[in-house]
Amino acid sequence: MPELPEVESARQVVEAGGLHREIADVDDTDTYECRPHQPGDLRTALVGRSLTAAHRQGKSMWCDTSGDGPALGIHLGMSGRIVITSPEGERVVGGDYEGTPKVPRVAKDEWYRFTLTFADGGTLRLLDKRRLGRVRLDPDLSALGPDAEHVGREEFRERVGKGTAPLKARLLDQSVVAGIGNLLADEVLWRAKLDPRRPAGELRTSELDELRRQLRAGIRHAVKHGGVHTGEVIPHRASGEHCPRCGAPMVRATVGGRTTWWCSQEQGTL
DNA sequence: CCATATGTTAAAAG
DNA sequence: ACTTTTAACATATG
Structure with missing residues (x-):
């Protein structure tokens, strides 16, 4: 589902609730979602840092990281959504499928393909039922044209x-x-x-x-x-x-x- | 089993 | 060489 409007929604959710929280752990074991990285690559690069800004161009989004760390690129693919939880466990979903009755309200655990666990106990997860999304460090955006919302x-x-x-x-x-x-x-x-x-x-x-x-x-x-x-x-x-x-x-x-x-x-x- | 699905991309075809 | 089309990707659902 995610097209520009949904990705912008996801970006806003990350901006509002995912920044400036220390990353204590990373689950990057889904080797397809994190292709071409190997398990542990993203964990090594991100633990101890925090996200400092959330950007978007077209359907691609990425976050800057503290301490001059690598950018964290996230593509929602065909079915990705961002789910952020507070230390108290309150959930906020970005890029949700408004109006699609087929999507169950409660997701299966195995549909969470990537997880950042924050030092405060909360999480930022990529929920991607169809598994065509992608998480990678320093994504190459050079082939993207100008954003459809802002092209002159x-x-x-x-x-x-x-x-x-x-x-x-x-x-x-x-x-x-x-x-x-x-x-x-x-x-x-x-x-x-x-x-x-x-x-x-x-x-x-x-x-x-x-x-x-x-x-x-x-x-x-x-x-x-x-x-x-x-x-x-x-x-x-x-x-x-x-x-x-x-x-x-x-x-x-x-x-x-x-x-x-x-x-x-x-x-x-x- | 078959067809369809909001995305990307490598390979094939033109 | 460059542009356009097709198939494959991983997975779920009707």
Whole structure:
């Protein structure tokens, strides 16, 4: 689930409750989640330090550490959430799946893939049911494009409006613009009334500007209301559903390698 | 058993 | 050489 809005939520949770607490122990024994590190690598690097700041670019987040230590990179993958507990055991969850009824309220212990135990007795854990998330030291973010929430108009035009790949594939490419996932892409394309299948390079400048406008609006809405699931068209990504604006049938196909839904009338310009 | 899933990326194809 | 597409990754669920 985690796309830019959820990762921002997770980042805020870490910023509010995970900083300046001494790290007393680290469980980095999940060798897939912590790839390519070996068990003990993260523990050795982090014990005795504390997190001092939480950053995000696109769907990647990382924390600075005290004493000039390495950055702690966290990627939530397809199902990651951050769970922080206070010394008294109170839980705060970041990047939660608002509106997804399938996620059980109580997680199984084995879904916790990485744990920082603080000297005060609390913890910061990565809860990742599908195990495609990642924790690593000094993550390489050089391949990421500018953050989707802050990319400028000129840069957006140049990066998104080129190539023969479908517009949606272009939006999902994290090296073009970072932070857009499958649901947010559908939401934003619907808001901008653009056909996801159109070759990105064929868009007019006015269409790219409107797309960026709706991208920012869609992100703001999702951050404010609790995740990409709160988007207007998201509940209508299902067979038999209709466009909440015009009532025309929603249609489905694979675009950019991902299941894609769009309004057959307003976005059917191909 | 089959299909699907909010992400990334290496490999293959063009 | 560069861009685009596909498959694989690990796991859960309907």
